[in-house]
Amino acid sequence: MGLAILFAVFSFKNMFDARYMIPVAGFLAGSMIESNSKSLETYYSGLKNHNAIYYYLLGNGATHGQAVNYFVKRALEKNMIPMLGKMAYILLGVTPMILWSMILSGTGVVDAVFMQILMLSAMLAAAPVSLLITLAVARAYSFDAYGQLKNMDKIA
Template identity: 30%
Template sequence: MNAVNIPVSGLVFGLLMVLPTLLLVAYFRLGFGKQLLVAVVRMLLQLGLVAFYLKYIFLLDNLWVNLVYVFLMVFFAAVAGIKNASLRLKKLLVPTFLAMLFPTLITLLFFNGAIIQITPVWKAEILIPIAGLMLGNTLKSNIVALKTFFMLARKEQKIYLFLLGNGASKKEAARPFLKEAIRTAMAPNLATMATIGLVSLPGVMTGQILGGSDPVLAVKYQIMVMLAIFFNSLLSNILQLLFVLRQGFDERDQLIPEIEN
């Protein structure tokens, strides 16, 4: 089976779908028409650039180039995560970057070396797409984890202070917030894993099938990718929140108000 190409006319018709979308947004006064247009333009520019330079990165397939590219992906994911969680970039950039970087590198090495067993493990055409899949999902779960944690820390501040006053450490007093934040962040991943194949055919599998791969091979990749994404997101969320406990509280174990925008 060969991949079905999308002609230029097909791309034009696809972009025309934005028009009825904008009309619906305007009719129901949803208020994000401008953001939608900006998002579509940015998507076109960014993916156009990706299509151009990834072609040469794949041909070059250099270890250091690949690692730099992954580091940049993690950096921009960390920046986006902090901004979308409405937190101070300067205060949390380094811990968020590290909380995403370490799990991603560990998962990538294991995925490439032990699961699909490619040589070398830094092969660009595998390393970069898998890193993108993991970081995209990790970014979403990290945003939810951060928002949930700080919401609970404000809402349940009296409980936190009560536990501190009764001899609990900062980590012990904040443990209920940590647990709930992680559970909330990982809930969509669990739901997706439990219904995959019944409710939806996910991106990796659909992309491979459309690209001409055997459905059995596509299913193998999808299962492994889902497990890798779940592990990566969970480990990143845990590290992120542990770092927040260090950076987001003062020497008296009080939440720093300035950490939130």
């Protein structure tokens, strides 16, 4: 996602310049790490404490993916709600300082403003995408080959 942002703003001329790459990587990593940790906690605690719902859905003919989607949906909700609040903070508190520092480092005003707009939209888009990837990896460790929940005390 970060490379796409850098390519959209700067094409290939200065794409890997540290003054552009460091803010992009910092914004995206900072926005994803906190929300992913809260979402994973919701996912695992849901599987641990409400595993009867998972088995109930399986018993009533749901596939493994359909039964797990309930917990994935809850994790996505836990991911996006704080993300919107964080966006307001970043828009009002952090963005003007980053914009000013980019202009002082030699970036053109139009490039800096365009990059800030792209960064805000990338942060909002990258959080659920990274969570879905994280949950796909976590699903491999939560269930055995037969679709049975592993011992959640060892996982969470």
